[in-house]
Amino acid sequence: MRPSACIRECVARAGVRRWSSIIAIGILALGMITAGVAVLALLNRSLVSGATDTASAKARNVAAALAAGGPVAEPALTATPGETAAVQILDAGGRVVRSSAELAGEPPILTGLPPAGGEAVATVALPLGQNNAEYRVVAVSSAGYTVVAAQSLEGARTAVARLAVLLVAAAVPLLALAWLAVHLALGAALGPVEAMRRTVAEVSMTDLAVRVPVPRAQDEIQRLASTLNAMLARLASAQAAQRRFVADASHELRSPLSTITATLDLAARHPGRITMAELVDINGAEAARLGELVDDLLVLARTDDGSDAPPAADVDLDDVVRAEAIRLKSIGGLTIEARVRPARIRGNAAQVARAVRNLTENAREHAESTVRLVCRREGRLAVVEVSDDGAGVPAAERSHVFGRFVRLDAERDRGHGGAGLGLAIVAGIAARHGGRAQCLAPPPGRHGAFFRVEFPAAEEDPGAAAARVADETPD
Structure with missing residues (x-):
């Protein structure tokens, strides 16, 4: 230095x-x-x-x-x-x-x-x-x-003058001793703070494992050290999650880009080995998958950014769930059971619809024959439940299923679902609206995956809600 x-x-x-x-x-x-x-x-x-x-x-x-x-x-x-x-x-x-x-x-x-x-x-x-x-x-x-x-x-x-001289003569050394005592006492009291400052100054973004020393005294300095260590732990956790996210995103982005590059190289070197129609089909599918992945990443980035607040309005959650039930029935191939009751929330309609769509698409992909949709109000909560009769989610994986790039398939290939961002988007949208997303055990007598999303319910006139929709939507 x-x-x-x-x-x-x-x-x-x-x-x-x-x-x-x-x-x-x-x-x-x-x-x-x-x-x-x-x-x-x-x-x-x-x-x-x-x-x-x-x-x-x-x-x-x-x-x-x-x-x-x-x-x-x-x-x-x-x-x-x-x-x-x-x-x-x-x-x-x-x-x-x-x-x-x-x-x-x-x-x-x-x-x-x-x-x-x-x-x-x-x-x-x-x-x-x-x-x-x-x-x-x-x-x-x-x-x-x-x-x-x-x-x-x-x-x-x-006599007064002599006493004044004596007082002044005595005050000078007393003040000097007091200054020394205060200086040493403050040095001892602020010593732990200086140690914390030196430790924090040595922390770098490449090494967040360092922790500040915690004094044994139960005082404000000890609480400050504990708070700093908790903050460093959160930063380290966020950094590790960010690195995993970047690595997984790179993997997912590299796969379609490699396919597109390989097919273009094959067409350039061996024109007779692949037709134009095959080239368009393969690269078109990979480009579409790449675009979906980029869109999902953008959605996740927006849900993480608390400063990017979309316009909020009253959203009829029951209308969103009903529209998804109608869409699934129009696709066919599965039995769609829907029980939709009035529920209104305050939020962004497009994001809420995206969360419900991701849940229903996940259920449709894994269901054997039946997908069940439920929407209702429980006290101060508006609840959406989506379940299927597929293989379900193992109990040990239920707490991790909403992670990014998490897939329960044994292989990470395009034949086994998407990139693993759909449920992460659901969790992010729910959290941004003050709610939460859960993967729970299926109700007794059923098997398969069971997802539940809770939103804070908006105040609504019960009479108007009953007049707006029926108590239950027919299958």
């Missing part, structure tokens, strides 16, 4: 796994991002809530001291170790009366003061320290004063 072809095959082989892995990792990444954002939001909310509680407690403590009427101690305005808080005390006019050292000389950090006994909460950027930082500010109004306490959010923001 050329390198470029190998690369294309590898790319095609890895395509499913690659895209499946990308989709799986994308879903996992989206889930991790969503979970991370939720965790960070909850942490930030918790830390901001803690800062608010700290500022509120600071402001309320100072407000309680003011309400008691005593002086506010300096430590109450100073941040305790571990906290970053600042306090302002405002009078009723909103002027700063006193503040912690961090806010000395600064204007009020909160302009919107709460009503008496109320509380206001806001997040404000204050110029404390080297940079402006966010503070959680709580204002409490009590005893004519407003105490404003500010708690820094720098610790909260730092």
Whole structure:
């Protein structure tokens, strides 16, 4: 295999796994991002809530001291170790009366003061320290004063940022491990599919005996492998039947062509050995046989081709059988027994007539004295039965008699019937009309061949059917 072809095959082989892995990792990444954002939001909310509680407690403590009427101690305005808080005390006019050292000389950090006994909460950027930082500010109004306490959010923001970095750092290897696991799992799951693909790619029309490996797991892959093997088996069976058909057709076509060629060669080399009348009779008979064989092959090809659908219409099956009974009686030489009752089907009249004609011709050829024709309706079926009192069909051959080029004669020559396509045509026409053809054991007390063809019956008004024909056609 050329390198470029190998690369294309590898790319095609890895395509499913690659895209499946990308989709799986994308879903996992989206889930991790969503979970991370939720965790960070909850942490930030918790830390901001803690800062608010700290500022509120600071402001309320100072407000309680003011309400008691005593002086506010300096430590109450100073941040305790571990906290970053600042306090302002405002009078009723909103002027700063006193503040912690961090806010000395600064204007009020909160302009919107709460009503008496109320509380206001806001997040404000204050110029404390080297940079402006966010503070959680709580204002409490009590005893004519407003105490404003500010708690820094720098610790909260730092904690959230560090956790985000940790989550990202942990997510990268986790995603890599997940991608590897998904890739390996998909490779193991799609391995049987790849084995089936390679096997099917190696199948050729000259060798359909190859079968794909069937996994032991009872899953969709196992059912796919079984379906592929069943399809290969059907293809192999169809191929074998086609080869037999071609071989038999070649044999049947070669016989009349050989006769015509031989007689023409004899007439050309030895003009006195055969007369013109004999030449015309022999070659005319062989040409007629050749034409019949070609017509039969065309009919079989049409019955096999499901796309070649002839126009369908209501067909009175009883009229077709009655016409065949009349034709057989006109030929003479045999007793024709016919019992014909109303039966209508939906189909192609010419094909149905061809099927009935083939059955009656087969019976006439093998009958000793009597041919029986029956047509009737049985529930949802329209049935035609044709039997004779000849040698019959051996039980072992009844399932094969509708095969192509099948003849029960000991010799395959022109003196023993046709080419063996008549009953195959009957079976093909019946199948194309949704029915079936059968060769059954004769009824008790009778001998000979017994054929039965079933068609789906068309809906028909019983009164109209009774008025159209009699219950039984006289012999």
